[in-house]
Amino acid sequence: EPEVTQTPSHQVTQMGQEVILRCVPISNHLYFYWYRQILGQKVEFLVSFYNNEISEKSEIFDDQFSVERPDGSNFTLKIRSTKLEDSAMYFCASRETATTNEKLFFGSGTQLSVL
Amino acid sequence: AQSVTQLGSHVSVSEGALVLLRCNYSSSVPPYLFWYVQYPNQGLQLLLKYTSAATLVKGINGFEAEFKKSETSFHLTKPSAHMSDAAEYFCAVSDYGGSQGNLIFGKGTKLSVKP
Numbered sequence: 001e002p003e004v005t006q007t008p009s010h011q012v013t014q015m016g017q018e019v020i021l022r023c024v025p026i027s028n029h030l031y032f033y034w035y036r037q038i039l040g041q042k043v044e045f046l047v048s049f050y051n052n053e054i055s056e057k058s059e060i061f062d063d064q065f066s067v068e069r070p071d072g073s074n075f076t077l078k079i080r081s082t083k084l085e086d087s088a089m090y091f092c093a094s095r096e097t098a099t100t101n102e103k104l105f106f107g108s109g110t111q112l113s114v115l
Numbered sequence: 116a117q118s119v120t121q122l123g124s125h126v127s128v129s130e131g132a133l134v135l136l137r138c139n140y141s142s143s144v145p146p147y148l149f150w151y152v153q154y155p156n157q158g159l160q161l162l163l164k165y166t167s168a169a170t171l172v173k174g175i176n177g178f179e180a181e182f183k184k185s186e187t188s189f190h191l192t193k194p195s196a197h198m199s200d201a202a203e204y205f206c207a208v209s210d211y212g213g214s215q216g217n218l219i220f221g222k223g224t225k226l227s228v229k230p
Contacts, residue, residue, distance in 0.1 A: 040222075103149075
């Protein structure tokens with residue numbers, strides 16, 4: 001089965017630093033998502049992206065966050081100035097269409113630790 | 116607003132015993148419901164989904180779930196647990212006809228299987 005690939009698997013950064021989390025969605029997919037899971041809490045929706053623009057974002061996705069599809073294959077999440085509370089597992093996901101009952105394909109996640 | 120509640124953050128069963136993972140949802144519109152599984156160091160994988168067709172949904176690895184509108188439940192079951200079922204299980208809900216189809220997840224239930 002095709003896979004969504006995320007790099008790195010672990011990222012450690014100092015508070016206030018910028019981080020970029022990288023994802024390679026499945027090649028024929030058009031809709032891309034970021035979710036995060038703080039330890040012991042729910043998996044939370046951050047943002048969805050289609051046609052080179054944000055389609056929808058949650059309250060968590062404030063001005064410190066941005067997403068980009070810099071080329072035909074990568075999809076990145078940038079946190080400009082990390083805070084301790086940004087420590088979480090970040091999941092990238094993609095799907096071929098926006099149909100709500102179509103399954104999302106998830107990557108294995110990037111564990112971000114902010115010190 | 117939609118929400119998902121998973122009762123029990125940790126469930127432990129013996130190999131061969133029944134697995135029952137509980138999920139209750141709240142939605143003002145007909146929902147799509149999903150169960151995802153996360154094995155250690157892997158991404159979320161779709162186990163099964165309910166999309167308003169049959170109320171008893173069969174998924175991969177012998178799992179099934181029954182949609183009960185009167186109870187607003189979508190519990191996941193498997194008649195006989197296997198050691199390889201040890202993982203974290205997430206229930207999720209999505210809007211019927213939602214524009215972007217982002218998922219609202221529960222907190223997850225970690226399943227342990229004892230020999």
